[in-house]
Amino acid sequence: MxxxxxxxxxxxxxxxxxxxxxxxxxxxxxxxxxxxxxxxxxxxxxxxxxxxxxxxxxxxxxxxxxxxxxxxxxxxxxxSGTNFFLSISADSKPEADKLFNALSNGGSISVPLADMFWGAYFGILTDKFGIQWMVNYDYNQN
Missing domain, CATH: 3.10.180.10 (2,3-Dihydroxybiphenyl 1,2-Dioxygenase, domain 1)
Structure with missing residues:
Protein backbone atom coordinates (compact mmCIF):
# COMPACT_ATOMS: atom_id res chain seq x y z
CA MET A 1 0.00 0.00 0.00
CA SER A 80 1.67 30.61 2.40
CA GLY A 81 -1.11 28.15 3.13
CA THR A 82 -0.89 26.37 -0.24
CA ASN A 83 2.87 25.79 -0.20
CA PHE A 84 2.62 22.05 0.43
CA PHE A 85 1.72 18.82 -1.33
CA LEU A 86 0.77 15.40 -0.08
CA SER A 87 3.32 13.03 -1.59
CA ILE A 88 2.23 9.45 -2.27
CA SER A 89 4.93 6.80 -2.57
CA ALA A 90 3.29 3.98 -4.50
CA ASP A 91 4.38 0.35 -4.20
CA SER A 92 4.13 -0.26 -7.97
CA LYS A 93 3.80 1.59 -11.26
CA PRO A 94 0.20 0.28 -11.74
CA GLU A 95 -0.68 1.54 -8.25
CA ALA A 96 0.81 4.95 -9.12
CA ASP A 97 -1.31 5.06 -12.30
CA LYS A 98 -4.46 4.04 -10.42
CA LEU A 99 -4.01 6.60 -7.64
CA PHE A 100 -2.97 9.41 -10.00
CA ASN A 101 -5.92 8.81 -12.35
CA ALA A 102 -8.43 8.56 -9.51
CA LEU A 103 -7.17 11.66 -7.69
CA SER A 104 -7.02 13.76 -10.87
CA ASN A 105 -10.62 12.92 -11.85
CA GLY A 106 -12.39 16.29 -11.82
CA GLY A 107 -9.15 18.07 -10.93
CA SER A 108 -6.17 19.24 -12.97
CA ILE A 109 -2.82 17.72 -13.89
CA SER A 110 0.24 19.98 -13.78
CA VAL A 111 2.91 17.30 -14.40
CA PRO A 112 1.69 14.13 -16.14
CA LEU A 113 3.02 10.82 -14.83
CA ALA A 114 6.32 10.07 -16.57
CA ASP A 115 9.76 8.61 -15.95
CA MET A 116 12.04 11.17 -14.28
CA PHE A 117 15.83 11.60 -14.17
CA TRP A 118 16.00 10.60 -10.50
CA GLY A 119 14.82 7.06 -11.29
CA ALA A 120 11.13 7.39 -10.52
CA TYR A 121 7.75 7.47 -12.22
CA PHE A 122 6.28 10.79 -11.03
CA GLY A 123 3.43 13.24 -11.56
CA ILE A 124 1.71 16.21 -9.92
CA LEU A 125 -1.99 17.02 -9.77
CA THR A 126 -4.54 19.12 -7.92
CA ASP A 127 -7.69 17.23 -6.98
CA LYS A 128 -11.21 18.61 -7.39
CA PHE A 129 -11.06 19.93 -3.81
CA GLY A 130 -7.91 21.99 -4.42
CA ILE A 131 -5.48 19.64 -2.64
CA GLN A 132 -2.09 19.30 -4.34
CA TRP A 133 -0.69 15.77 -4.73
CA MET A 134 2.59 14.26 -5.92
CA VAL A 135 2.50 10.62 -6.95
CA ASN A 136 5.83 8.82 -7.08
CA TYR A 137 6.91 5.25 -7.76
CA ASP A 138 10.63 4.72 -7.13
CA TYR A 139 12.02 2.09 -9.51
CA ASN A 140 14.87 1.44 -7.06
CA GLN A 141 12.73 0.33 -4.11
CA ASN A 142 13.14 -3.19 -2.76
Whole structure:
Protein backbone atom coordinates (compact mmCIF):
# COMPACT_ATOMS: atom_id res chain seq x y z
CA MET A 1 0.00 0.00 0.00
CA UNK A 2 1.16 3.51 -0.72
CA UNK A 3 2.52 5.82 1.97
CA UNK A 4 1.67 9.52 2.22
CA UNK A 5 4.14 12.19 3.40
CA UNK A 6 4.10 16.01 3.47
CA UNK A 7 6.09 17.84 0.76
CA UNK A 8 6.77 21.51 1.52
CA UNK A 9 7.67 24.37 -0.84
CA UNK A 10 9.79 27.28 0.36
CA UNK A 11 10.76 30.53 -1.43
CA UNK A 12 14.51 29.84 -1.21
CA UNK A 13 14.64 29.06 2.52
CA UNK A 14 14.45 25.26 2.46
CA UNK A 15 17.94 24.74 3.85
CA UNK A 16 17.28 27.06 6.81
CA UNK A 17 13.88 25.48 7.45
CA UNK A 18 15.24 21.93 7.36
CA UNK A 19 18.17 22.75 9.61
CA UNK A 20 15.58 24.10 12.04
CA UNK A 21 13.39 20.97 11.70
CA UNK A 22 16.51 18.82 12.20
CA UNK A 23 17.18 20.67 15.48
CA UNK A 24 13.59 20.05 16.57
CA UNK A 25 13.10 16.42 15.48
CA UNK A 26 16.70 15.17 15.46
CA UNK A 27 18.01 12.70 12.92
CA UNK A 28 19.77 13.25 9.62
CA UNK A 29 18.76 14.09 6.07
CA UNK A 30 18.36 10.93 4.00
CA UNK A 31 18.53 12.92 0.76
CA UNK A 32 19.73 16.39 -0.11
CA UNK A 33 20.06 17.40 -3.74
CA UNK A 34 20.91 20.86 -4.99
CA UNK A 35 19.88 22.32 -8.33
CA UNK A 36 23.55 22.18 -9.42
CA UNK A 37 23.39 18.37 -9.11
CA UNK A 38 20.59 17.91 -11.65
CA UNK A 39 20.72 17.33 -15.42
CA UNK A 40 18.93 20.69 -15.80
CA UNK A 41 21.61 22.69 -13.94
CA UNK A 42 22.53 24.63 -17.09
CA UNK A 43 18.99 26.14 -17.08
CA UNK A 44 19.32 27.38 -13.48
CA UNK A 45 20.62 30.91 -12.84
CA UNK A 46 24.11 30.68 -11.27
CA UNK A 47 23.08 32.36 -8.01
CA UNK A 48 20.44 29.63 -7.46
CA UNK A 49 22.57 26.54 -8.11
CA UNK A 50 23.09 25.86 -4.39
CA UNK A 51 19.38 26.07 -3.56
CA UNK A 52 17.63 22.82 -2.64
CA UNK A 53 16.00 20.81 -5.41
CA UNK A 54 14.95 18.03 -2.99
CA UNK A 55 15.54 17.21 0.66
CA UNK A 56 14.08 14.40 2.76
CA UNK A 57 14.29 13.77 6.49
CA UNK A 58 12.60 11.05 8.52
CA UNK A 59 10.45 12.25 11.41
CA UNK A 60 8.42 10.10 13.75
CA UNK A 61 7.55 6.50 12.94
CA UNK A 62 7.77 5.94 9.20
CA UNK A 63 7.12 9.55 8.16
CA UNK A 64 9.36 11.52 5.83
CA UNK A 65 9.28 15.31 5.66
CA UNK A 66 10.33 16.51 2.19
CA UNK A 67 10.77 19.90 0.53
CA UNK A 68 12.12 22.01 -2.32
CA UNK A 69 13.03 25.62 -3.03
CA UNK A 70 10.19 26.73 -5.34
CA UNK A 71 11.92 29.78 -6.79
CA UNK A 72 10.18 32.68 -8.55
CA UNK A 73 13.15 33.01 -10.92
CA UNK A 74 12.26 29.52 -12.14
CA UNK A 75 8.56 30.26 -12.63
CA UNK A 76 7.21 29.24 -9.22
CA UNK A 77 5.26 31.26 -6.69
CA UNK A 78 5.05 30.18 -3.08
CA UNK A 79 1.86 31.20 -1.32
CA SER A 80 1.67 30.61 2.40
CA GLY A 81 -1.11 28.15 3.13
CA THR A 82 -0.89 26.37 -0.24
CA ASN A 83 2.87 25.79 -0.20
CA PHE A 84 2.62 22.05 0.43
CA PHE A 85 1.72 18.82 -1.33
CA LEU A 86 0.77 15.40 -0.08
CA SER A 87 3.32 13.03 -1.59
CA ILE A 88 2.23 9.45 -2.27
CA SER A 89 4.93 6.80 -2.57
CA ALA A 90 3.29 3.98 -4.50
CA ASP A 91 4.38 0.35 -4.20
CA SER A 92 4.13 -0.26 -7.97
CA LYS A 93 3.80 1.59 -11.26
CA PRO A 94 0.20 0.28 -11.74
CA GLU A 95 -0.68 1.54 -8.25
CA ALA A 96 0.81 4.95 -9.12
CA ASP A 97 -1.31 5.06 -12.30
CA LYS A 98 -4.46 4.04 -10.42
CA LEU A 99 -4.01 6.60 -7.64
CA PHE A 100 -2.97 9.41 -10.00
CA ASN A 101 -5.92 8.81 -12.35
CA ALA A 102 -8.43 8.56 -9.51
CA LEU A 103 -7.17 11.66 -7.69
CA SER A 104 -7.02 13.76 -10.87
CA ASN A 105 -10.62 12.92 -11.85
CA GLY A 106 -12.39 16.29 -11.82
CA GLY A 107 -9.15 18.07 -10.93
CA SER A 108 -6.17 19.24 -12.97
CA ILE A 109 -2.82 17.72 -13.89
CA SER A 110 0.24 19.98 -13.78
CA VAL A 111 2.91 17.30 -14.40
CA PRO A 112 1.69 14.13 -16.14
CA LEU A 113 3.02 10.82 -14.83
CA ALA A 114 6.32 10.07 -16.57
CA ASP A 115 9.76 8.61 -15.95
CA MET A 116 12.04 11.17 -14.28
CA PHE A 117 15.83 11.60 -14.17
CA TRP A 118 16.00 10.60 -10.50
CA GLY A 119 14.82 7.06 -11.29
CA ALA A 120 11.13 7.39 -10.52
CA TYR A 121 7.75 7.47 -12.22
CA PHE A 122 6.28 10.79 -11.03
CA GLY A 123 3.43 13.24 -11.56
CA ILE A 124 1.71 16.21 -9.92
CA LEU A 125 -1.99 17.02 -9.77
CA THR A 126 -4.54 19.12 -7.92
CA ASP A 127 -7.69 17.23 -6.98
CA LYS A 128 -11.21 18.61 -7.39
CA PHE A 129 -11.06 19.93 -3.81
CA GLY A 130 -7.91 21.99 -4.42
CA ILE A 131 -5.48 19.64 -2.64
CA GLN A 132 -2.09 19.30 -4.34
CA TRP A 133 -0.69 15.77 -4.73
CA MET A 134 2.59 14.26 -5.92
CA VAL A 135 2.50 10.62 -6.95
CA ASN A 136 5.83 8.82 -7.08
CA TYR A 137 6.91 5.25 -7.76
CA ASP A 138 10.63 4.72 -7.13
CA TYR A 139 12.02 2.09 -9.51
CA ASN A 140 14.87 1.44 -7.06
CA GLN A 141 12.73 0.33 -4.11
CA ASN A 142 13.14 -3.19 -2.76
Missing amino acids: ATVNPYLNFPGTTEDAFNFYKSVFGGEFITIQRFRDTPEADRVPPHLLDKIMHVAMPIGKGNILMATDALEEMGHKVT
